[in-house]
Amino acid sequence: MLTYAIKRIALAAVILFVVMLAMYGMVFLVPGDPASVALGPRATPALKAMLTERMGLDQPVAVQIWRFFANAAQGDLGIDVWSKRPVLDQILEAFPQTLLLGVVALSWALTLGITLGVLAVVYRGTLIDRALGLVSVSFISVPSFVVAIYLLLIFAVWLQWLPAIGAGKAGDIPSQIKALILPSLAVGIGWVGYLARMVRASMLEIMAANHIRTARAFGLPERTVVTRYALRLAIVPTISVIAVGLGSILSSAVFVETVFSRPGIGTLITGAVFKRNYPVVMGTVLFTTAFYLLVITAADLLIAKLDPRVRDALAR
Amino acid sequence: AEGDTLRIRATADFQCLDPKNMIGELDEIIPRCTQVALVRLGDMRDGNKWQPWGAEKIDWIDPTKIGFTLREGLQWSNGFGPVTPEDVKFSFERIAGSDSAWAYQFEKLDHVEVIDARSGIIHLKEAFAPFMVIALPYYGGNIICKAATEKVGGSYTTEAPAECGPYRFAAWEQNQKVTLTANPDWTGPKPAFATVEIYIVTDDQAAQLAYEADAFDFTKLAVNATAQIKAAMPANSTLIEAQSTRYSWLVINQNAEPLKDIRVRQAIQYAYDSDAVLLGAYDGLATRSTGVVPPTSPFTRASNLIQTRDVEKAKALLAEAGVSDLTLTLVALTDSTTQAIAQIFQANMAEAGITIEIQPTEDAAYWAAGDKTAGDGYKSLELALMNFAGGIDPTENLVWFRPDQIGIYNWAFFDSAEFESLYQQGLTEQDEAKRKAIFNKMEDLMEASGDFIFICFEPYIAIHHSNIKPVIMADGHPDPVMFTKA
Amino acid sequence: MTQPLLEIDALNVTYTDHGKLAALRGASLTARAGEVIGIVGESGCGKSTLAASVINLLPQAAQVTSGAVRYKGADILTLPPEAQRSLRGQDIAMIFQDPMTAFNPVLTIGAQLLDFQHASPASRAEKLARARTLLSRVGMPDPDLTLRRYPHQLSGGMRQRVAIAAALLMNPTILVADEPTTALDVTMEAQIIHLLRDLRRDYQGAILVITHHLGVVAELCDRVYVMYAGEVVEEALVDDLFHAPRHPYTQALIACDPGHFTDATPILPTIPGRLPDLRNPPTGCAFAARCPLAEPICANPPPRVEISPTQTALCHKAGGRP
C-alpha cells in the first residue's frame, strides 16, 4: 500500500507539471490583457507592456515555466499584477473560506444525502421511497443560485435570522457559523440529492447479494445489516464522486460565493481569469491542483482501504 | 446608519491605493477619504460643482497657471510631518507623462512650482480649461506624501505609507469589508460619521437583498430592479434616480467590408428603434442621448440628426446600396443590459432585413476585439456595443474618437481630420458658448459618418436609508466623506 | 414422544421469476433434539429452498404459498420479524451452500465473526477467542491470520470451514448445513463430521445436513429424507436407507454412488431421464417418467406409504415387498 502511495505521489507531481504546462499553453492562446480589462481605453500601451513584463509573459514559455516552478518550490507563487501582493497571501486568505464552505456543504450532503438514500432503500417501493425520490431529484435540479437567492430572501430578509452577506467577523466563531449556514446549504443541497440517489442505487444492488442474506441469517439487527454490511460497500462508488466534487467545489462555488459575498478560491480564480491576472491564475491553479490531487489521492487510498479487492488489484 | 457608522456597498474589492496605479471603484473611494486633494467635487446631481478642499485657496492665475495655498494643519500620519507643496509637486509630476492610466489627465501639466511651505503654482503647457475638474479632484489628483512614498520605494499598493484625510484606513477583510475611522488629526471639515464600513458585494441582486436585510445603508441597484423597488419600497428608504456619466453607443465599423458603403451604415441608423431599446433595456429610465456629452452638461447637443426611426428609408438605402441578405456580427459584453440591447437591436434590424448575429464576449476578449495590437481582427469587426464611464468635461469623452484612436478605442475607424482639429480647439478654448458649438459640431460629424448610434447615458439607481443623505460623484461612486445625516 | 424441535409441515414454495416454479410441493420434515437429519436428493429438487425456509430467508422471488415451519411449536413464518431475527443465528444457524459469496467482501473474517456474536454479552476479547477456538476446531490453519483476512483471500474449502465455524459460534439449537463439506478434502471432511457428532452429543440440538455425498450421510446422519422434484419421497433411518430403501428413486440413487465401486469403471451408472418441469409439475408420481417400475397407476398422485414407524415412502408400489 505504501508503495502504491509513493507511486501515487510521484504521479501527482507529474500531473502538477502537466497541468501547469497546459495552463501556460492556454495563456498563450487566450486573448486579452489585464490592463484593458481594468481600464478599457485608458490602458496605455506602456502600461500594457509593463504588466506583460511584470507577469513574465514576455519570456519564452520554457523560461516562464522554469521560473514558476523554481519560485513555487520556494513558496513563492508570484505577485498580483495590480496590488503586487503575493499570490500566496491571497490564496491563503481565500482558501480556508472555501474549504470551510466546501466541507460544511459536503457534511450536509453526507449526513442528509446518505440518510435519505438509506431511508429510500429501507422503504423501497413504498410511498416514502417515492417521496424521497421526488425531493432528492428536485434538490439536484434546482440551480444553486436560485436556491441561494430564495434562502437569502427567506432567512435574511423576511425572517432576519441569519446574515445576508459576508463570512462573519474574523475571530468571532458564532458569527462565522451563522454566516456559513445559508451558503453551505445552497452549495450542499444539490449534493444531498445526488448522494441520496447514488447511495440508494448502489445499496439496492448490494442488498440483493448473498452476504446480506448471511448477515440476516445471523440475526444481525437490520440497522447493522444496512449500515455496516450494505452501506459500507455502497459508499465505495460514491467516494470517487465525492472527491471529484470536493475538488471542484473549489471552483464551482463561485455563484454562491458571489451571492453571499464570501471571499473564496472560486471567486479568486474566476475573477483572475476574467481579469487576465495571470500570476493569480497560475498560483491558484497550482494550489487548487495540489489540493485536488490531495483529495483524490486520499479518496483513492480510502477506496483501497474500504475495498480489499481494489487494494489487491492495485498491489499487483 | 447605525449610530455613528455609515455602511455602504461597493461592487469590488480594491487592488491598489496608489493614485498612479489605481484602477477601480474602491481604489478611488478610499483615497478620497484617506488622502487629500486640492479640490473636491460636489454631487453629480448638483452639477458636479467643485470647491476647494485640501487647498484653502485655489484659483486660476492665468489660463496656464493655477495658484493654490494648502489648508493649515494638514498632517501626514506616521510622523511624516505637514503636507507641503513639495508633496503636491511630487504627486502630480510622477503621474504626468508616466505609464499611469491617469497620465492623460495631466497631459497638459508642465510642472508645479513650490512657493513656500503652504503655497505653490501649477503650470500648464498650454491653456486647458477643464484641468480643475479633470485632474485635481480625484485619481491622480490625490496628494501623497513624498517622503513616505520614496521611503517605500516610490510607489505602493494596498497600504498607504502616510495618510492625510478625514478618515484613516482601519481594517480590511479581503473581498468582504473595508473599515475607515475618522482621523483625529484632520483639521478640515469633520465628516458626519465616525466610522465608514464598506461592504463588498459584487452582485446587484444580492446587494439589494442584503440592503433589505439591513446589511448596509446605501447601495447602487440594477436598473431593472427599479420598477419592483418602486412598487414595494422598503421601509425608511429613499430611491435615487439620476443620469450617470456612463454613456453607451453602438459602433458601426466603416472599415468592415459590408459596411464600407455609408448607405448601409445609415440604413442601420434608420432602422434602430431607440424607444424599444430604452424601454426594454433601461426600463424607460433613460432618455436617448444626442452624443457623448452628458445631457446634464451645458455643452450637450440639442438633438440627433436622425431623430425618428424609418424602416422604409433603411430598406430603401440598402436597396440603393445594392445590398441584400446582409448578415452582421454584433460584439457585445455579457452583462444583462448589454445583452438586452443587443437582442432588441437584433429585432430592429430584422425588420429592415438585416440579420444580426450576437456574439456575447467576456471583458478581456472584448477589449481585444478592437485592439490593433491583438491581431487584425479589429479591421473586420462589424458592430459593437460599447459603453464607458466618461468624465465631466466633453473633451474627456470626445477624445476616444480621434483618428489616432483607431485600433485603440475608435473601433468605428471614424477618421475625420475636421473632428481632430475641432478637438484641439475645444481643449484650449475658454469661452463656453464657442466650446458648445465646437462640441456639437463634433457630435454631428460622428453621427453623419454613419459610424455611431448614440444610445443613452445610463441611469444611475441607488437606494439608501432615509436618515442619511448621500453624495454621489460623477463617476457614480459615492463620496462617504460628504455623506450627512438627514 | 417429545415435541419435535423443528417441524416443517406441508411446505409449498413457489419462485415467481419466470412464471411460477414450484420448488417445494408439500415437503414435510421433523427433527427432534439430538438428531442428525440428512437430506439428499436430485440436484435442483428444492433442498436449499427448504433450508432457507427454516430461517425464513428465502430469496425475494420466492413465496411460501402454504405450510408452516414450526420451531418448538411456534410457526416461524408468522412470527413478528423481530422475533424471527432473534432466533436467527442464536437458535437456528445456517451454513449456506455457496461459501464463496456468503461473506461480505469488504469486512475481514474476524470482523464478521465478531458481528455474528452480537447477541452474546461476552467481551470483544472473549468473542475473538471464541472465534479463534472454533476456527481451529474446524481445521483452519493460522486462526489469527484468518481473522485478519478477507473472504476473497481464502480458498473455497477455507471459506466453507469459516462458514461452519460461524454457524457454531452461538451454540445454536438447530444447525442447518447446506452441503457443508463439498469443498473439503476427505481428511477435513472427517474432522468436520467428528465435530458435528461431538456437537450433537454435547448440545442436544438437531442438525440438518444437506449433501450429495452418501458417505457423509452414512457417517453422520441418524435419519434421512430423500427429496425429488420438491417432494419428500422417502424418510428412513440411515441404516434402512442404505440397506432397505423403498422408493425407486432412493434405490436408484444408492446404486449410482461411485463410492460403492472399488475399481475404476469407464461408465458410471446413472438414472436415465430428466427431472420433471417444476413449472408444470406432474399430477401423478414425479418420478414415474424415470422409474423402472412405473405402471399406469403412477399417473395418479402417489400415497405416502408407512412402511414402519420410522420409514415412509411416497410411492404406489412401496406397499409391496421391495
Place this chain on the structure above:
Amino acid sequence: MTLLSVQDLALDLPLRGGLLSALNPKARRSLQIFADVSFTLNPGETLGLVGESGSGKTTLARALLGLTPTTHGQIHFAGQPRRTPADFATLRRDTAMMFQDAIASLSPRKTIGALLAEPLTIHGQPAPKAKIAQMLALVGLPADFATRYPHELSGGQARRVGVARALALNPKLVIADEPTAGLDVSVQGEILNLMTDLKTRLNLSYLIISHNLAMVRHVSDRIAVMYLGRLVEIGPTRPTFAQPLHPYSQSLIASEPLPDPRKRRQDLAIKGEIPSLLNRPTACVFQSRCPHVQPICRTDPPTLREISPARFVRCHFAHPTGALS
C-alpha cells in the same frame, strides 16, 4: 509428446503488513501459495489432483491458464513456452476451465443461453437456439433454462452450466476444479460419463481437481496429491489408490467416508497440528502431522523422487512397498 508440462512452478503472494514492513523489504512477508510444482500431462490423459483444502490447487489451476501470475517456473503447452499474456491468450483457445464456485463464475447479468452461446460466438461459430438446447441437454438441463439468470439456478444446476460452457468447444485440455461438487450422484455420473466420452472420442486431456476420491479413482489415469503447496505424490491411479506411498496420501485415502452406516469410523486418520501458512514448515511440509516423522524431516526438504516406475513421492522414507522405513 506431452501436452502440458510444468516445471518448478511457484507463487508467492505478498502479505499486507504495516508501514514498517513496507519500508523494509526484508521484513516484508509473503505467503507461499505453492512451490516446486512440476508435472506433465499427455494428450488423452486425465490427471486427478487431490489434496488438502487450501493447499493451492485452485490457484495452481488458474496459474496454468495464466489467470493468476506466478513468481517462478515454466509452463509449456503443446510444446510452446507460455509466459506473456499473449501466449496465454493463444493457449486459452485450446483449453477450458470449470470453476470451483459454479454460481460466482457465471456472469450475473447474462442469461444462461447467452452464457452458453458465448464460447461459440467468441470462436466464430454459430450458436443457434437448437445448439444451446443441445448443450443444456448434454448436462441434463431442459432447454428453457436458456432464459434464466444465474441466480435463479440451484448450485448443481449452475455447476452443470459451467460444465457445458467448458466442453462447448472441444478443447484439448480441460481443467476442472471440482466439476461435480454439489451434484447428486446420478447427475455426477452423467457428467463424468460425458467427459469420458469426449476424452475417448476427441483425445481430450483433463486435469481434474476434486475432493471426491471415489470419482477421481474412476476417471483419472494418474493422480497427483498436493499438500500445503507441494505435490507430495504423483502416480498411476490404481496402484496409488491401492498403495499410497506418502504418509499424507495414506491418511487421505484412509479417511474416505464409506457409503455404509455400518462401517462408521470412530477415529480420525490424521491428527496433529495444522501447519501455519505464515511459518510454513521448513524441510518437509508434512512434518507436523506425520506419524512417522524423523529428525531429518525437520532439517532437510525432501525432493520429489521416483520410487518405482512412474511413481514419484516427496518423502525421505517412502518405500515402494508402501511401508515407511
Place this chain on the structure above:
Amino acid sequence: MRWPADSRALRALIRDPMGLMGLVLVTLFILMAVAAPLLAPYDPVALDVRAKLKAPSFAHWLGTDQLGRDTLSRIIYGARTALTIALTAIGLAGSIGILLGLIAGYGPRWLDAALVLIFDALNSLPMMMFALAIITVLGPGTGTLILVVVLVSIPGYARLIRAQTLSLRSADFILAEQAIGASTPRILLHHLLPNVFGPLCIVLSMDIPVVIMLEAGLSYLNLGVKPPTPSWGNILYDGYTAIRTSSTLVIAAGAPLVLATLGFTFLGEGLRDALDPRFATARPR
C-alpha cells in the same frame, strides 16, 4: 444470438410506477422539443418591449420575459437546445468516461496511471480558462460547447467506473470469461460494464440539469446557443436578473428543468432496476 431479456426489461420498467413516470416525462419532453413549432403559442423570439415581464395571463400563460417574449413559447422551444445539448454531451461524456474507466480499471497498471494522469489533469484546469482556450482554438459554437462539457465531465465518470472495475477485475466470472478466451473488449463491454453501470446510470441522469445550467453559463463566453435562441438555461439566467421583479420567469424555467431531471432520473433508475435480473421481478416486501 439474443435471448429475450429485453422485452422483459421493458415490461419490468413499465410495471414500476416511478420508471413509468420517468418514461412518460421523458417522452413528453422529447415530443415537446420535436413538436415545438406546433405547440408554442407565439414566436419564441418575437419581442415586444412594451409587454415586458408581464405576469401570467390568458394571453401569456407563463407571462413574458424582460423583452416581452412569451415565456411558454420560449420554454417549449428551449427544450430543443436544452435536450440536444444535454443529451449529446452526457451521452458522449458518459460513453467515453465508461470506456476509459473500464480500461483504467481493467488494463495494465501503467495504462491506469496514464489515464488517471489525464483525468486528474483535466479536472484540475479551471473551467473558464479551459473554455476560453478551446474557443480560441476551435471558435465558438455548439460543438465547442459540447466538447468543453464532455471534456470536463469525463474524469468524474471515468473515475467512478474505474473504482468499481478495480474491485471486480478478479471476480470469478471475469476469470471465467478470460478462461474461455473472451477478448478484452468483450469482457469490458459485456461483463464488466453491466455490473458497474448502475451508479453511473444514476449520475448521468442527474447530471442533465447540471449540463443545462452549464450551457447557459458558458453561452456568456459565446459558447452554445446564440441569443435570442431560447434555452432553459438562459431563460433561468434571465429570470435570475429579474428575480425580484417577477419570479414567474425563474419558476417557469425551473419547473421544466426539475421535471425533466425527475423524468431522466427515474427513467435511469427504472432502467437500471429493469436491467438487473435480480430486480426485474422481485417485488418489495
